[in-house]
Amino acid sequence: MKKLTYLAVFEPSADGYGVYFPDLPGCISFGENFETALKNAEDALGLHLYGMEKDHEEIPTPSLTPVLDEDTEKGALISPVTVFPDLVKNELDNKRVKTNVTLPVWLKELAEQNSVNYSRLLENALTEYLHVNTR
Template sequence: MRKLTYFAVFEPTETGYSVYFPDLPGCVSFGEDFEDAQKQASEALGLHIYGMEKDGDEIPAPSKTPQVDPETASGYIISPVTVFPNLVRNELDNRAVKTNLTIPAWLKEMAEAQGVNYSKIFQAALMDYLGVNQKNN
């Protein structure tokens, strides 16, 4: 399973820890304490990598020595953060999303009278229409 580890800079603030990844500009996070900051950093890293891959951006190789911004507050901590991009992608691509559809009132009334699960029927019909048995990755 593919695993990526990047160094994060945990910068103390009055209300917790601000987090940034020197190798991934724009990948930032925050936590109310160090433990929360680590959890949030992992989530931010996973989402950032997912977004880059979705956009077709090149994922930079993790550096061995992170470049700490000179304006970083004193007392900062550098710590590795690891994610498994395939697990993140699988979770995000298979999450349930809401969509609207329009059907005639009489059809809705009949379906509700029989306790139809719209989501299940729509998903099965759409997969049949597209000729897929499961989500293609």
């Protein structure tokens, strides 16, 4: 399984730690303590890479030494952060989301009388209609 490790900069502040990834502009996070900041940095990294992939952007090769922003706070810590992009993608792509549908009243009443599971029925119908193999 593919894993990616990027160096993150953890900047201490009165509120906790701000986090940024020099190789990934716009990928930032925060935590009230280092442990929380590290966990949030992992989540931010996974989501950022997922978004880049969805947008068909090139994923940059991780640097071996970070180039710090000029305004990086003194006492900043540099730590590797690792994610498994395939796990993140699988989790996000299979996340359940709500969607509204419109039905005639008589059909809705009949479905409820027969204990129809709308979510399961719609998912099965869509996968069949779109010829999606879920196995």
